[in-house]
Amino acid sequence: MQNRNEHPRTNEVVDAAVVGGGPAGLNVALMLARSRRSVVVVDAGAPRNAPAAAAHGLFARDGVAPGELLATGREEVRRYGGRVVDGEVVEVRRDDDLFTLTLAGGRMLRARRLLVTTGLIDRLPDVEGLAARWGRDVVHCPYCHGWEVRDRRIAVLASGPASPHHALLFRQLSDTVAYFTNGRHLAEEQRTQFAARGIRIIDGDVAAAVVEDDALAGLRFADGRVEACDAVAVATRLEARASFLRPLGLDVVEHPSGAGTQLAADSFGRTAVPGVWAAGNVTDLMAQVGASAAAGASAGAQINADLVQEETAAAVAALAEA
Ligand SMILES: Cc1cc2nc3c(=O)[nH]c(=O)nc-3n(C[C@H](O)[C@H](O)[C@H](O)COP(=O)(O)OP(=O)(O)OC[C@H]3O[C@@H](n4cnc5c(N)ncnc54)[C@H](O)[C@@H]3O)c2cc1C
Numbered sequence: 001m002q003n004r005n006e007h008p009r010t011n012e013v014v015d016a017a018v019v020g021g022g023p024a025g026l027n028v029a030l031m032l033a034r035s036r037r038s039v040v041v042v043d044a045g046a047p048r049n050a051p052a053a054a055a056h057g058l059f060a061r062d063g064v065a066p067g068e069l070l071a072t073g074r075e076e077v078r079r080y081g082g083r084v085v086d087g088e089v090v091e092v093r094r095d096d097d098l099f100t101l102t103l104a105g106g107r108m109l110r111a112r113r114l115l116v117t118t119g120l121i122d123r124l125p126d127v128e129g130l131a132a133r134w135g136r137d138v139v140h141c142p143y144c145h146g147w148e149v150r151d152r153r154i155a156v157l158a159s160g161p162a163s164p165h166h167a168l169l170f171r172q173l174s175d176t177v178a179y180f181t182n183g184r185h186l187a188e189e190q191r192t193q194f195a196a197r198g199i200r201i202i203d204g205d206v207a208a209a210v211v212e213d214d215a216l217a218g219l220r221f222a223d224g225r226v227e228a229c230d231a232v233a234v235a236t237r238l239e240a241r242a243s244f245l246r247p248l249g250l251d252v253v254e255h256p257s258g259a260g261t262q263l264a265a266d267s268f269g270r271t272a273v274p275g276v277w278a279a280g281n282v283t284d285l286m287a288q289v290g291a292s293a294a295a296g297a298s299a300g301a302q303i304n305a306d307l308v309q310e311e312t313a314a315a316v317a318a319l320a321e322a
Contacts, residue, residue, distance in 0.1 A: 014038040016303055017101055017111035019089045019244075022047045023289045024280025024296035025117035026073035026084075031300025033082030037307065040109060041077065042101065044088040048119045048281060049144075049289070051135030057143045058289050069289070093247050099275065112275070113303050116245065116263060117296060119281040122236035123260075125159045125182070127219075129209035130232065137216040138209070138232045142169040143288065145231075150174055152230035155219055156199075157206060158184040161258045162235040164193075170233050171197050178227065180219060182206045202227055235259070238285045248273050259285055269299035277303055 016032050018025045021043025032039040049055060049066045056062055061069060074084045087103040092114060094100075101109045122140065124130050130138050139145035146169075153176045156167040164179070164186065171177045178200040179186070186194075186201065194201055210218040210226055218228040238260030240252045245263070250273050252261040262285055265271045265278040279299040280292035287295060 013098060013110045013112065014040050015111070015307060016040075016113045016115055017042065017099065017109055018115045018117060019092075019101070020044075020117035020119060020241075020280070020282070021074065021084055022070065022117060022119050022280060023073065023293040024119075024282075024287075024299075025115070026070065026077055027293040027296030028115050028117060028279060028300040028303070029077045029082045029084070030073070030080070031297050032304060033077055033080035035300075035304040037304060039077075039082045040111070041082065041084040042087045042089050042103060042109070043084060045086055048122065049135070052144070053136075055289050056145070056147065089244050091244050091247055094273075094275075099248075113307065114276045115269075115299060115303065116242060116271070116276065116278040116282055117280045117292075118241040120260065120262075120285060121239045121241060123239060124236055125157065125206075125234065127157070127206050127208060129211060130234070133209055133211065133216055133232070137230065138234060140234060140236050141288070142166075142173060142233075146170065146173045149231040149233075152176070153178070153228065155180055155227065155229035155232045157219070157232050157234040158182050158186070159235050160237065164190040166233060166235050167199055168193065168197065171199055178202050178229065180204075180206055180227070238262075238281075240282045240285075242282060245276070248276065250276060255285055268302045269295065270302070 015037040016039045018029050018041040021041045025041050029039045029041045054063045055066050077084055089101050090104050091102040092099055098110045099114045150173045152174055154170050154174050155178050156170055157180045167179045181203050183205050204221040206219050207222045208220045210220050218226045220226045240262045242252050242263045252263050255262050263278045263283045265283040269277040269279045271278050277299045279295040281287055
């Protein structure tokens with residue numbers, strides 16, 4: 001629920017603006033608010049795992065609904081005076097020492113430091129009906145959904161360089177795994193591995209997902225053939241959300257694995273532009289909820305330390321002048 005009182009006020013300057021209120025952004029804000037920093041999180045409300053009913057593999061909260069986790073996170077930030085507003089940042093510029101964020105609708109926010117935790121977009125292959133099942137019986141991550149599809153007939157749909165490895169991971173969860181090449185080359189070594197692990201290889205161009213009674217029933221090929229399956233595992237192309245940073249001279253780069261794009265940052269979360277930090281999926285494509293939150297906590301501590309250093313240097317300079 002939007003709380004209008006939390007919107008940025010005219011000419012207000014905060015210590016840190018956080019763009020994105022997923023696990024990474026909320027943990028940054030928690031660390032900063034607890035350090036008595038003024039912090040505003042601007043969140044467009046479309047976390048990556050929203051289509052899934054539960055978040056798994058998360059220490060002490062396994063199976064929690066993603067929305068419930070974020071609602072708790074927002075309350076924790078607010079408990080310490082941090083603010084979370086609903087909105088989308090469409091542009092960021094630097095004016096002297098401050099960043100000016102423009103939100104859709106024209107509101108502005110100025111901040112001493114900028115933290116980017118906008119996550120990524122999963123691009124599915126162009127197969128009819130796949131997107132409607134995403135996060136339910138069309139899945140990508142053996143650690144997020146693998147247990148839930150264990151012992152089922154799993155169709156691994158080839159989509160990129162990670163797909164053969166993906167098939168081997170899903171084979172750990174079910175004896176009935178088939179690899180749909182969908183027009184992609186499969187190296188001889190991988191064919192041998194699949195034969196050894198009992199993974200069927202099925203050639204042909206996949207055209208559509210077949211759905212019956214609100215459940216996936218199979219994949220249909222362009223020639224009309226249908227192969228039955230209970231779940232599709234597909235490695236999506238992962239595209240970091242960061243286009244609003246271009247006015248700062250920051251843009252995404254291709255990930256070396258070919259899995260997608262990311263916003264480059266060092267192990268502390270610092271990007272190439274001083275004062276701009278990144279955490280979570282936007283800079284670490286493989287991070288799950290726990291890793292994203294942990295990276296956010298670490299970046300929050302780094303930003304606070306950076307501000308402390310700046311303030312100490314200013315205090316020393318002021319003392320020298322006195
Ligand atoms: C279907 C699915 C199921 C998953 N299941 C699991 C699971 O079971 N366990 C697990 O550990 N991980 C799971 N994941 C991975 C998990 O979603 C990510 O690890 C996690 O969401 C990353 O957190 P984040 O904070 O980096 O990004 P996100 O959670 O994606 O949050 C980013 C936030 O930034 C906002 N945003 C983006 N651009 C802007 C902008 N310009 N202005 C303002 N706000 C903006 C978005 O709306 C969003 O709310 C799953 C992923 C998918 C796709």
